[in-house]
Amino acid sequence: MTIAPPLGDAVVTELAQAIGADHVHTSKTARMNRARVPAPFPVHRWADHVPDVVVMPGSTEDVAAVVRIANAHRIPIVPRDGGTGLTDGARPERRGIVVDVKRMNQIEEIDPVNRTCTVGVGINMLKLNEVLATHGLIYPDDPASYPCSLVGGRIGTSGWSLIGARYGHSRDLVLSFDFVLPTGEVITVGDGGGRKLTKSSSGYQLKHLFMGHQGTLGIATRATLKLYPKPEAEFSPFFAFSDFDDAYAALGALSKAGVATFAGAVLFDEWKVRYLRRDDEAYIPQPGDVRSLVCAVAYGNEDEVRAGGRRLMRIARDHNARYLGDEISEGDWAARHDRYATPLHGRTRSGQVVPMSWHCEDAAIRYDKLPQVKAAWHATVADLRERFDAFDDWGMFFYTSSNQGTDFLTEIDVGIWEQQLDDEMWTAWVQAKREIAAAALDAEGSISACHGSCREGEVDLVPTELGGGYDVMLRVKRALDPNNIMNPGKYGLDRAYTDGTTLSDGTAGPDGEGG
Amino acid sequence: MTDQDTTTGAAADGAPAAGAGNGARRPGNELEFAEQWRNEAYNCFSSGHKFCREVCPVTQVTRDERFTPTAFHANVVAMEQGELTIEDVAADYVNCTQCGACELRCPNTLFTGDFYRFRTRTVDVVKAVRALAVDSGVHQPAWQRWNLLTDERTHEPVLGEVPVSQEHVRDWADGLDIPIGGESILFVDCEAAFYRTSVPRAVAQILQQAGYEFGLMQEQWCCGGPAAEMGYVDQARRFAEHNLANWRAVGAKRVLVLDPHDYISFTEDYPKYFGDDFDIEIVLVVELFAELIREGRLTPSVPVERSVTYHDPCRLNKRKGVWAEPREILRAIPGLDFTDVDRVTQWSYCSGGGGGLPIERPDLTAAISASRIEKAKALDVDTLVSACPWSERPLAEAGAAQQVDVVDLHELLAESLGIEVGGRRGA
Numbered sequence: 001m002t003i004a005p006p007l008g009d010a011v012v013t014e015l016a017q018a019i020g021a022d023h024v025h026t027s028k029t030a031r032m033n034r035a036r037v038p039a040p041f042p043v044h045r046w047a048d049h050v051p052d053v054v055v056m057p058g059s060t061e062d063v064a065a066v067v068r069i070a071n072a073h074r075i076p077i078v079p080r081d082g083g084t085g086l087t088d089g090a091r092p093e094r095r096g097i098v099v100d101v102k103r104m105n106q107i108e109e110i111d112p113v114n115r116t117c118t119v120g121v122g123i124n125m126l127k128l129n130e131v132l133a134t135h136g137l138i139y140p141d142d143p144a145s146y147p148c149s150l151v152g153g154r155i156g157t158s159g160w161s162l163i164g165a166r167y168g169h170s171r172d173l174v175l176s177f178d179f180v181l182p183t184g185e186v187i188t189v190g191d192g193g194g195r196k197l198t199k200s201s202s203g204y205q206l207k208h209l210f211m212g213h214q215g216t217l218g219i220a221t222r223a224t225l226k227l228y229p230k231p232e233a234e235f236s237p238f239f240a241f242s243d244f245d246d247a248y249a250a251l252g253a254l255s256k257a258g259v260a261t262f263a264g265a266v267l268f269d270e271w272k273v274r275y276l277r278r279d280d281e282a283y284i285p286q287p288g289d290v291r292s293l294v295c296a297v298a299y300g301n302e303d304e305v306r307a308g309g310r311r312l313m314r315i316a317r318d319h320n321a322r323y324l325g326d327e328i329s330e331g332d333w334a335a336r337h338d339r340y341a342t343p344l345h346g347r348t349r350s351g352q353v354v355p356m357s358w359h360c361e362d363a364a365i366r367y368d369k370l371p372q373v374k375a376a377w378h379a380t381v382a383d384l385r386e387r388f389d390a391f392d393d394w395g396m397f398f399y400t401s402s403n404q405g406t407d408f409l410t411e412i413d414v415g416i417w418e419q420q421l422d423d424e425m426w427t428a429w430v431q432a433k434r435e436i437a438a439a440a441l442d443a444e445g446s447i448s449a450c451h452g453s454c455r456e457g458e459v460d461l462v463p464t465e466l467g468g469g470y471d472v473m474l475r476v477k478r479a480l481d482p483n484n485i486m487n488p489g490k491y492g493l494d495r496a497y498t499d500g501t502t503l504s505d506g507t508a509g510p511d512g513e514g515g
Numbered sequence: 516m517t518d519q520d521t522t523t524g525a526a527a528d529g530a531p532a533a534g535a536g537n538g539a540r541r542p543g544n545e546l547e548f549a550e551q552w553r554n555e556a557y558n559c560f561s562s563g564h565k566f567c568r569e570v571c572p573v574t575q576v577t578r579d580e581r582f583t584p585t586a587f588h589a590n591v592v593a594m595e596q597g598e599l600t601i602e603d604v605a606a607d608y609v610n611c612t613q614c615g616a617c618e619l620r621c622p623n624t625l626f627t628g629d630f631y632r633f634r635t636r637t638v639d640v641v642k643a644v645r646a647l648a649v650d651s652g653v654h655q656p657a658w659q660r661w662n663l664l665t666d667e668r669t670h671e672p673v674l675g676e677v678p679v680s681q682e683h684v685r686d687w688a689d690g691l692d693i694p695i696g697g698e699s700i701l702f703v704d705c706e707a708a709f710y711r712t713s714v715p716r717a718v719a720q721i722l723q724q725a726g727y728e729f730g731l732m733q734e735q736w737c738c739g740g741p742a743a744e745m746g747y748v749d750q751a752r753r754f755a756e757h758n759l760a761n762w763r764a765v766g767a768k769r770v771l772v773l774d775p776h777d778y779i780s781f782t783e784d785y786p787k788y789f790g791d792d793f794d795i796e797i798v799l800v801v802e803l804f805a806e807l808i809r810e811g812r813l814t815p816s817v818p819v820e821r822s823v824t825y826h827d828p829c830r831l832n833k834r835k836g837v838w839a840e841p842r843e844i845l846r847a848i849p850g851l852d853f854t855d856v857d858r859v860t861q862w863s864y865c866s867g868g869g870g871g872l873p874i875e876r877p878d879l880t881a882a883i884s885a886s887r888i889e890k891a892k893a894l895d896v897d898t899l900v901s902a903c904p905w906s907e908r909p910l911a912e913a914g915a916a917q918q919v920d921v922v923d924l925h926e927l928l929a930e931s932l933g934i935e936v937g938g939r940r941g942a
Contacts, residue, residue, distance in 0.1 A: 025581070028603045032593055033586040038563035046598060056579065083580065084565055102578035122578060124569045130860075134893075147620070148565040355554065357561035418561055 007052040007096070011073055015055055015097070018065040023103075025054040034080055034098045039088040039455060040359045042426050043418050049091055051078060051098040058103050060178050060186055060221040067219070067485075068184035070097055076488045077182075079215040081121060081152035084145045086360050087452035089156060089214030093489030099219060101152050107131060108222070115227045116175060116196045121152030121220050128225075137227040140167035140299075141174075143450075155220040158212025160450035165255075165403040166263030166299055167228060171211050172198075177223040179210050182481035186221075195224045209476070214454050215487040217480055233305035235261075235298040236333035237313060239321035240290040244270055244371075247292035250319035251398065252367055254296045255405025257315055259308040261300035264400045268293040269374060272395025272413070279345065279353075286324065294321065295333060346392035346415030349385065356392060356415035361433065361458075363440035364449035365410040370398055376439035377412045384432045388425050390417035401449055409449040412436070433457030441465055454491045462491060548647045549595035555636060556591035558623055559584070567617030567637070572865035573610045573872070576882040582610035584617035584637045591640065605648035609655055610879065613638045613744055613870035614829035616862045638834075641870070645746030655745075657875045662747045669736040669754075671705040674942055679709050684735050687712035687938060691719050696765030697730035699798075702758075702781075704774035705737050707904040712938035714904050717929035718773045718800055724932055725812045727803075729771060732761050740780030745871040755780070755788050762795055769796035771803065773925065775830035775837075775903045776869065782835075801831070801902055804928060805840035808847050815931035818850025822896045825853070825924075826887065826910065827861040828903035829869060841902050841924055848931040854894045864890065866906035873909060884913035892917050900924050911941065 016024045025031070028050075035049040042048075052075075057063045070077045076096030083090050092098060104120030107128065111117065112135050119128060126147045128139055142161045143149055149159070155177060159170040167173065175198065176190025189207050192200025210217060241247035251267045268276075270291045277285075296312050298305045313323070323329075346356035365373050374396055381393045392415035399409040416429070437447045437458035446465060447453040453462055463470040474496035477484075484497050567584040568574050574583050587608065593599040618624055621635040648654070664672040670679040687708055693701075701722070703715040722729055739754030762770065772778045781797045807813040825845055831837040838858040845853050856864075867873065867883025887910060891899040899914060901907050902924040911921040929936050 025579075027581070028599055029586065029590060029607050030579075030581050032598065033580045033583075033589055036563065036589075038565075041563075043560075043592070043596070046593065046596065082565065082568075084563075100580065102580070105578060127569055145564065148568050355558050355561050357563070419557060 007073075007075055011069065011075065012053055014069050015053065015066060018069060019055060019057050019062040023056045023058065023062075025056070026052075030054045031098070034083065034090075034100060035092060037083050037085050037088055037090050038357075039086050039091070039451075040357060040416055040429065041088075041091075041418065042421060044421060044423075049093065050095065051092045052095045054098045054100055056100050056103050060180065063099060063101065063180045063219050063221050064184045064186050066097065066099055067180050067182065070485050071183055071483055074483050074485060077219075077485050078487050079152075079156060079219045081156065082124070082145070082148060082150035083153075084149045085153055085157055085451065086362075087157065087214065087448070087455050089452060089454060089487065089490060090153070093487075096485075096488075101219065101221065102150065104152075104221060105150075110135060110137075111196070112137065114196050116224050117227060118195070118222065118224045119151060121155065121177070121223055122150055124148065124150050125154075132227065133230060136230050138230040139173065139225050140228055141170055141225075142167075151223055151225070152220050155211050155223065156213065156215050157452050158208075160401070160409055162399065163263040163297065163299060165265075165400045165405070166261065168226075169401075171208060173226045174207075174211070175224045175226050176207070177210075177220045180219045180221060182218055182483070182486040190224070198226065212452065214452050214490050216477060216490050216493055218486060231299040231301075231305075233298075233300065233302040234333075235305050235309040235312075236329050237296055237309070237316070238324040238329045238332055239294045239296075239316045240286060240324050241292045241294070241321060242289050244292045246320045247294050248370065250316055250321050251294050252405070253315050253319055254294065254312055255367075255400045257311060257405075258403075259298065259311055261298040261305045261308040262312070262403055262405075263297045263299045265294060265296045265405070266400075267370075267398040268295075269396045269398075271378060271393055272397060275394045275413075279347070286328070290322075293324075295329075297333065346394065346417070348389045348392075348417075354417050355419070356390075356417050358394070359414045359416050360411050360451070361414065361436045362409055362411040362448050362450045363437070364401065364446040365398075365408055365440060365443055366445065367406050367408065369443035369445060370408060370410060373410055373439055373443050373445065376442070377436055380432050380435045380439070381412065381414055384414075384428060388428060390420040390425060391415065391429070407449075410440075410445075411450075430457035434460060437461045459490075459492055542651065544647060544650050545594065545601055548601075548643065549591065552591050552640060552643060553595045555640060556588040556595070559588035559621070559635060559637075560592045562622060564622060566620045566622055570616040570620045570863040572612055572614060572616070572863070572867055572883045572886075573879060575863070576879060576886065577610065579610075581607050584621075584635075587611070587637060587640055587644070591644070601644070601647050601651045602653055604644065605653040606655065608641055608644045608648070609658075609872070609875045611637075611641045611870050612829065612865055612867055612872050612883070613641060614865045615833035616829070616865070619833055619862055642744060642746070645744070646748045647746075649746040649748070655875050658745045658747075658871055661871075661874050662742050662745060662750060665737055665742065666750055669734075669757075670709065671737055671741060673705050673710045677942070679705065681734060684708055685731055687715050688719060688731065690937075691716065691723070693719055694730040695733055696767070697728060698766065698768045699727070699729040699771055700732055700762060700765065700767040700769070701729050701771045701773070702732070702735065702738070702777055704777050704904060706908070707774060708735075710942055711904050711907055711923070711940055713926050713936050713940050714773060714907075714923045714938075716938040717923065717925040717934065717936045718771075720934045720936065721804060721813065721925065721929055721932060722771070722800075724934065725807050727807075730765070732758070733765055734761055736761075738777045738780040740776050740784060741871060743780070743784055744869075745874075751784065752788055755785055759785065759789065759793070759795070767795065769798055771798050771800055773800045774905070775828045775835070776905055779830050779834060799837065801837065801844070801924065802840050804925075805843045808844060813928075813932060815848045815928060817931050817933050819848055819927060819931050820850045821898045821920075821922075821927075822852040822854070823898040823900050823922075823927075824856060824891050824894050824896045826864065826866070826891070826899055826901040826906065827858055828901060828906055829865055831902060832858050833862060841900075844924060844928055845900065848927060850931075851927075852896075854896055856890070856894070866901070866903075866910050868903075868905040868909045880909050881913065884909035885916075888913040888917050888919050891919050898922055900927055908941065 743751035867880035
């Protein structure tokens with residue numbers, strides 16, 4: 001295991017010589033403000049996650065220079081872009097150097113002929129789309145964090161998009177990118193060697209390998225993105241149901257209808273509706289007998305959206321849906337779509353309003369298993385709330401992941417009163433996360449569809465989920481990062497460097513010294 | 516970007532300085548501050564979403580997480596925990612124009628605004644930290660000098676080495692025959708009184724054309740707002756007391772304000788200082804002029820052949836919700852080809868001229884103004900119209916490089932009313 005060696009002034013000087021002293025930061029505030037992300041954070045252990053130094057490179061060459069210095073000195077590196085992730089890939093575990101790439105936010109090229117643009121990974125999608133709109137184009141990577149998350153983080157987490165059923169997710173929309181390996185070499189990965197291709201069969205398909213690694217395999221610096229015509233029309237009907245079962249049936253029918261402009265469907269369960277009604281002022285009031293909601297969304301050319309919309313309305317009507325009207329439909333979709341959907345406060349068991357941070361556990365779950373996972377997760381959170389009056393169940397959402405309509409980003413929102421956290425509560429929380437992940441695996445799902453699965457608790461189950469694939473992860477990690485400098489401590493990958501590691505199939509792990 | 520950090524944190528033994536909790540050693544004013552602001556700060560910290568980041572003008576040009584509204588709140592949480600002291604954080608809080616965009620974009624404001632009457636208060640947090648710094652003897656050198664000179668001269672040193680003084684505060688009004696005193700007093704901020712004198716001249720002559728009676732103060736001091744913004748709260752209060760006493764001495768019932776920064780001081784700071792005793796009506800000239808046009812008491816009729824877009828001054832649009840009247844005035848001016856950018860898009864626009872930023876970090880102000888001018892330039896206009904004298908200096912400097920003229924709304928209206936404005940549009 002790599003333990004951070006002392007990071008002295010000599011290294012800081014070396015970094016300053018490589019990228020300029022103005023871009024090397026060692027003040028307490030520079031470091032403390034890069035110690036956390038919105039994922040639940042043990043505030044009482046803030047100091048454990050503070051890096052030694054922050055660098056803000058301005059180019060791929062700068063990033064490569066920093067990585068070479070870190071590799072030579074065996075200093076941990078944590079890549080950081082927006083720092084808006086709901087898993088904690090950008091949270092340092094062993095101090096070291098945070099490589100913050102937000103300065104690299106230039107639009108280098110817009111190619112309307114081939115419908116691509118090439119950008120520095122520090123750019124935000126909303127900002128990019130403000131510029132693309134003048135060309136009639138859109139980059140449709142659309143997470144709930146759309147106004148604040150950045151392209152580099154989308155690559156590092158292999159992000160999920162609310163309208164991915166229509167346009168694909170980050171892995172489909174990022175065509176290629178420049179990538180600095182843990183040893184400082186720079187490669188370009190995409191489909192084959194062309195930067196602007198959507199499909200190649202040449203060689204190993206490395207693009208997916210270098211997305212979603214949570215900063216453990218290197219740092220993306222420049223990306224070429226796939227663009228679409230800015231949609232002429234949006235249709236986002238909200239439907240109300242008096243019970244979950246009807247809503248669940250309607251969700252399946254809408255999602256699997258094969259409507260070409262269909263961009264996604266969302267189911268809100270009874271807990272979610274109850275919570276929104278109780279505490280979310282932005283939630284437009286609805287009749288008291290509404291217990292579950294479904295929203296379907298279509299984007300595209302106006303004539304096609306209109307035709308598809310008629311079909312979606314007919315399907316909903318056939319499934320006992322009540323259309324909630326244009327105001328709620330447009331307003332609430334804007335709210336789901338453009339903002340995180342939580343009021344950021346919760347209640348104790350006695351009903352007292354207290355400031356709570358929003359935490360969202362997610363999984364990828366098949367349609368037929370959604371009710372099973374829903375029951376298991378609410379039971380876990382109810383148990384937690386029973387024991388500690390600092391947790392609140394804010395309900396569940398189910399979002400389509402593809403236009404086939406058969407698997408769903410499934411999430412439960414949990415309010416946590418972080419100001420009350422101590423070690424006992426944190427331990428209980430981490431155990432609850434293990435149970436939540438286990439329930440997803442019991443349902444033949446995946447621990448995460450969206451955020452990543454490297455946080456405390458759930459990460460323990462990743463080898464179980466991936467089986468032999470996890471062993472390959474260990475081998476890849478060790479081959480590419482021989483000194484374990486790239487975000488060490490994440491995803492349990494330290495075991496790649498431990499002599500005599502037992503892999504999931506009982507065979508021996510990699511040999512040799514491990515940094 | 517200047518790194519003010521050097522190597523304070525990365526000690527040679529590798530132990531980061533952060534984490535060495537030192538709550539026991541903290542002075543009383545810091546503990547009191549942490550107690551007062553802890554929940555406010557935690558409301559942001561617990562969210563951590565950073566929707567504010569891309570609308571923050573300073574963050575847009577620095578991309579540095581130290582200078583984000585999120586960090587400005589998180590530092591307070593860390594101070595409460597004893598992880599940071601005022602000495603650690605004070606310099607970071609220079610990097611804010613107090614434009615208020617972050618507050619509008621904050622999910623906390625959006626979601627609970629009506630229900631709990633809650634608006635995230637980043638501007639107040641920044642002001643409070645700056646005040647704590649001054650109270651703790653932690654000064655930013657340029658701000659300290661600026662406020663010292665302001666205190667000596669009763670006006671901000673907006674002309675640099677050229678002294679400003681009480682003898683010259685009414686020079687802008689030469690030849691306009693404006694009386695002293697009366698029920699309505701026109702208050703002219705330091706930048707307009709000494710630097711861009713065309714603005715108060717335009718305002719005064721428009722008022723005269725409309726037959727609106729007004730006078731000037733016997734002895735006008737700076738409104739005190741800039742001192743309050745930079746943390747020099749005692750000085751700000753003294754200046755406010757002087758001005759209020761002077762208004763009362765001349766029998767003023769209302770004060771006409773042409774500068775959005777003054778408008779904040781008089782509608783937010785002064786009522787806090789004086790409570791129910793503050794019985795002066797504050798009239799924003801932009802709103803008054805829109806009303807006078809509506810009533811037919813002003814009729815712009817001289818065509819102004821310019822292709823313009825409008826810059827929403829932050830303190831009007833983001834802080835006070837005043838965005839309709841300036842557009843109403845522009846649309847009343849014949850000859851203008853007006854390309855509008857909506858007020859919400861403009862949440863992320865700023866000149867960089869507020870909150871004391873140009874005094875400590877003129878490089879950042881210049882970068883923010885250059886970015887604003889670029890956006891205007893992309894609209895193919897020849898003129899950017901603002902309604903805030905403090906924005907017009909940095910915008911005009913950036914505009915000169917891009918052939919975009921920067922004009923004040925009041926100047927433009929006066930021109931359309933056939934007024935020979937006079938005065939200067941800069942030093």
